[in-house]
Amino acid sequence: MTISLIPKPESENELITRALALSGKNLSQLATDIHWPIPENLNHNKGWIGQLIEVCLGATAGNLSEPDFQNLGIELKTIPLNSRHTPKETTYVCVVPLLNHTGLQWQDSCVYKKLKRVLWVPIEADPAVILSERKVGHAFLWSPTADDMEILQSDWEEFMELISLGQVESITAHQGEYLQIRPKAANASVITTGIGQDGLRKQTLPRGFYLRTLFTKQILQNIFS
Numbered sequence: 310m311t312i313s314l315i316p317k318p319e320s321e322n323e324l325i326t327r328a329l330a331l332s333g334k335n336l337s338q339l340a341t342d343i344h345w346p347i348p349e350n351l352n353h354n355k356g357w358i359g360q361l362i363e364v365c366l367g368a369t370a371g372n373l374s375e376p377d378f379q380n381l382g383i384e385l386k387t388i389p390l391n392s393r394h395t396p397k398e399t400t401y402v403c404v405v406p407l408l409n410h411t412g413l414q415w416q417d418s419c420v421y422k423k424l425k426r427v428l429w430v431p432i433e434a435d436p437a438v439i440l441s442e443r444k445v446g447h448a449f450l451w452s453p454t455a456d457d458m459e460i461l462q463s464d465w466e467e468f469m470e471l472i473s474l475g476q477v478e479s480i481t482a483h484q485g486e487y488l489q490i491r492p493k494a495a496n497a498s499v500i501t502t503g504i505g506q507d508g509l510r511k512q513t514l515p516r517g518f519y520l521r522t523l524f525t526k527q528i529l530q531n532i533f534s
């Protein structure tokens with residue numbers, strides 16, 4: 310099927326206007342508008358909703374390690390909400406660099422670039438509602454407060470120190486206050502290269518940085534309280 314291409318937004322105001330225009334619409338309406346096929350469920354299409362919203366809003370980055378709206382420096386994050394209107398799951402940020410990270414500073418990191426300005430788009434995720442009928446919520450632009458940024462930076466620096474010491478295998482999802490690191494792969498057969506404790510390269514699972522639900526819940530409460 311032919312997918313309609315939406316031109317990139319040229320300003321923050323244009324972007325948030327587009328995003329707010331999606332509020333209250335269901336996913337079937339959005340998909341129909343851009344001639345996008347709708348899967349029956351997300352079992353084998355986990356990233357489908359995020360990709361749908363990207364296309365509807367004119368995001369340009371694709372799979373690049375840059376903010377989705379490159380010309381604006383704004384990242385798009387959809388946030389699925391359960392029936393209690395709280396985050397259903399953690400929020401993926403970006404891939405963890407397991408190699409070539411010597412000298413990497415927080416302000417140059419993918420996490421910093423992705424999170425310094427975010428367009429959050431809430432999505433209904435109650436399993437009692439079929440995928441096509443799930444609605445888009447009220448989008449909002451957000452930047453971390455100074456306190457948020459300090460905690461995010463501290464988490465990131467602690468993780469990167471462990472990785473540089475070859476201790477990636479020791480990192481668990483329990484570490485980090487706002488950020489966590491978890492394996493990110495379709496299955497255990499997907500591997501990448503990292504550094505072991507002996508300083509030599511070794512095969513390991515790809516990892517991703519994620520935002521904890523306690524943090525995204527806090528973001529929502531601050532916006533909508």
